[in-house]
Amino acid sequence: MSVQCKICGKCFRVARQLSRHERVHTGEKPYECKQCGKCFSEAGHLRRHDRVHTGEAPYKCKQCGKCFNQAVLLRRHERVHTGEKPYECKQCGKCFSQAVHLRTHERVHTGEKPYECKQCGKCFSEAKTLRCHERVHTGEKPYECKQCGKCFSRSGDLRSHERVHTGEKPYECKQCGKCFSEAGHLRSHERVHTGEKPYECKQCGKCFSGSGTLRSHERVHTGEKPYECKQCGKCFSRSGDLRSHERVHTGEKPYECKHCSKCFSVAGHLRRHERVHTGEKPYECKHCGKCFSVAGHLRRHERVHTGEKPYECKQCGMCFSVAGNLRRHERVHTGEKPSYECKQCGKCFSEAGHLRRHERVHTGEKPYECKQCGKCFSQTGNLGTHERIHTVEKLCFSRSHNLNSHEKVHSRKHSHKRNSNEIVSKGLPFKSKRAVSNVRIRFTNATPTQRETGDNRIEDQRSDIIERHTCWICQEEMSSESLLLQHYENHMRYIPSGGS
Numbered sequence: 217m218s219v220q221c222k223i224c225g226k227c228f229r230v231a232r233q234l235s236r237h238e239r240v241h242t243g244e245k246p247y248e249c250k251q252c253g254k255c256f257s258e259a260g261h262l263r264r265h266d267r268v269h270t271g272e273a274p275y276k277c278k279q280c281g282k283c284f285n286q287a288v289l290l291r292r293h294e295r296v297h298t299g300e301k302p303y304e305c306k307q308c309g310k311c312f313s314q315a316v317h318l319r320t321h322e323r324v325h326t327g328e329k330p331y332e333c334k335q336c337g338k339c340f341s342e343a344k345t346l347r348c349h350e351r352v353h354t355g356e357k358p359y360e361c362k363q364c365g366k367c368f369s370r371s372g373d374l375r376s377h378e379r380v381h382t383g384e385k386p387y388e389c390k391q392c393g394k395c396f397s398e399a400g401h402l403r404s405h406e407r408v409h410t411g412e413k414p415y416e417c418k419q420c421g422k423c424f425s426g427s428g429t430l431r432s433h434e435r436v437h438t439g440e441k442p443y444e445c446k447q448c449g450k451c452f453s454r455s456g457d458l459r460s461h462e463r464v465h466t467g468e469k470p471y472e473c474k475h476c477s478k479c480f481s482v483a484g485h486l487r488r489h490e491r492v493h494t495g496e497k498p499y500e501c502k503h504c505g506k507c508f509s510v511a512g513h514l515r516r517h518e519r520v521h522t523g524e525k526p527y528e529c530k531q532c533g534m535c536f537s538v539a540g541n542l543r544r545h546e547r548v549h550t551g552e553k554p555s556y557e558c559k560q561c562g563k564c565f566s567e568a569g570h571l572r573r574h575e576r577v578h579t580g581e582k583p584y585e586c587k588q589c590g591k592c593f594s595q596t597g598n599l600g601t602h603e604r605i606h607t608v609e610k611l612c613f614s615r616s617h618n619l620n621s622h623e624k625v626h627s628r629k630h631s632h633k634r635n636s637n638e639i640v641s642k643g644l645p646f647k648s649k650r651a652v653s654n655v656r657i658r659f660t661n662a663t664p665t666q667r668e669t670g671d672n673r674i675e676d677q678r679s680d681i682i683e684r685h686t687c688w689i690c691q692e693e694m695s696s697e698s699l700l701l702q703h704y705e706n707h708m709r710y711i712p713s714g715g716s
Contacts, residue, residue: 219231219234220234221234221237221238221241223238223241224241236257236258239257239258240257244257245257247259247261247262248262249262249265249266249269251266251269252269264285264286267285267286268285272285273285275287275289275290276290277290277293277294277297279294279297280297292313292314295313295314296313300313301313303315303317303318304318305318305321305322305325307322307325308325320341320342323341324341328341329341331343331345331346332346333346333349333350333353335350335353336353348369348370351369351370352369356369357369359371359373359374360374361374361377361378361381363378363381364381376397376398379397379398380397380470384397385397387399387401387402388402389402389405389406389409391406391409392409404425404426407425407426408425412425413425415427415429415430416430417430417433417434417437419434419437420437432453432454435453435454436453440453441453443455443457443458444458445458445461445462445465447462447465448465460481460482463481463482464481468481469481471483471485471486472486473486473489473490473493474490475490475493476493476581476583478581478583488509488510489583491509491510492509492583492584492585493583493585495587496509497509499511499513499514500514501514501517501518501521503518503521504521516537516538519537519538520537524537525537527539527541527542528542529542529545529546529549531546531549532549544567554566556568556570556571557571558571558574558575558578560575560578561578573594573595576594576595577594581594582594584596584598584599585599586599586602586603586606588603588606589606
């Protein structure tokens with residue numbers, strides 16, 4: 217004979233179960249923890265809680281030996297090994313290993329967000345997400361790393377952080393074998409193989425493989441920058457950008473290169489740096505097959521083919537294909553003259569990249585290694601010059617005495633100078649003296665026969681430089697004349713001006 221609850225009508229087989237259930241309505245919690253005073257409505261819940269204080273974990277996984285203080289936690293964990301997902305969503309058929317995950321997922325379809333923040337009114341679909349959010353207002357960070365003392369507002373963030381110390385990467389991609397320290401990172405990575413981009417921006421229709429990437433993108437439209445630095449007040453649209461920025465103040469560089477022990481404040485910078493040692497260039501241009509070690513460099517290169525110039529000056533409307541070129545251009549309007557100072561010797565530079573290159577003079581760092589002989593260089597340009605020793609390619613001479621020795625082989629040295637001067641006197645329509653120097657480069661690398669007929673040839677091909685922007689030396693095409701002139705300067709480094 218069953219007994220019924222007078223408040224909600226629910227039936228139970230045993231009176232004991234009914235009395236336990238009635239405490240849900242009355243709020244009675246007769247079982248108190250002697251350690252911390254916390255109260256519970258059931259004796260079993262108190263016993264389970266006591267294990268938090270005693271550290272007892274009697275339920276052990278037979279697969280991996282991990283221990284748990286609750287039987288239900290062990291059963292849930294075992295599904296990691298078996299792959300069992302018994303809870304299926306009726307809307308989309310997606311399966312889950314835990315019932316609570318299914319309930320949370322169903323709110324994606326219903327749009328239900330029952331948990332509201334009392335501070336700002338923001339609503340959430342999960343109670344734990346609300347609790348984590350409330351710590352944004354309170355500043356509470358209850359989870360502390362035992363290795364370094366760093367505190368976190370979420371237990372999951374602490375677990376992820378601890379893997380920085382242990383190096384553990386338990387989540388492996390079945391496609392390529394790459395391992396990750398977080399399950400979310402693995403899921404995002406798997407979309408690289410599948411090409412799936414399920415998150416679409418409602419403003420512009422752009423699709424993304426990760427929800428976090430979509431949220432960050434949406435702030436481009438809204439201009440929202442919710443993450444503020446407590447040191448200097450600077451705001452950021454992404455929490456990761458704020459954490460990276462905070463290391464500017466603290467000087468922390470937790471990411472160390474295993475090859476040369478150089479340290480970095482951002483994990484992405486370390487990965488990019490490691491490719492200097494490995495020579496890996498995973499990003500390939502679909503138009504010309506050229507490969508790059510950095511995704512940003514590929515995107516910038518692709519604009520050479522597409523002609524895209526997405527960075528527009530708000531002052532004069534001039535467009536640029538590279539953000540750095542826009543920032544340099546804006547200084548024309550603002551009159552700003554940024555100065556990057558070397559902490560070692562006090563020398564100042566107008567660009568951060570020039571400062572980094574200079575600092576290698578003090579540190580002695582030579583990150584660019586020749587694959588042929590192992591010789592190292594502090595600049596990529598010097599490595600490129602050196603590599604020509606191994607290859608047959610010698611477009612020009614790196615030292616003036618080498619050029620002089622070579623010219624003695626030819627009996628037409630005086631003719632070479634005469635033709636070079638004739639070209640300068642022709643008054644070709646170049647916009648700078650550098651362009652005239654480029655013509656000299658053409659004659660420096662010409663054969664004696666080419667030099668005799670060089671006047672007509674240059675006259676015929678000068679439209680090539682002005683309209684198609686093609687380098688006469690290596691036949692590489694540029695998207696503008698200014699880039700072509702900069703490109704010629706790279707050749708100019710290795711020959712003396714005027715060919716002497």
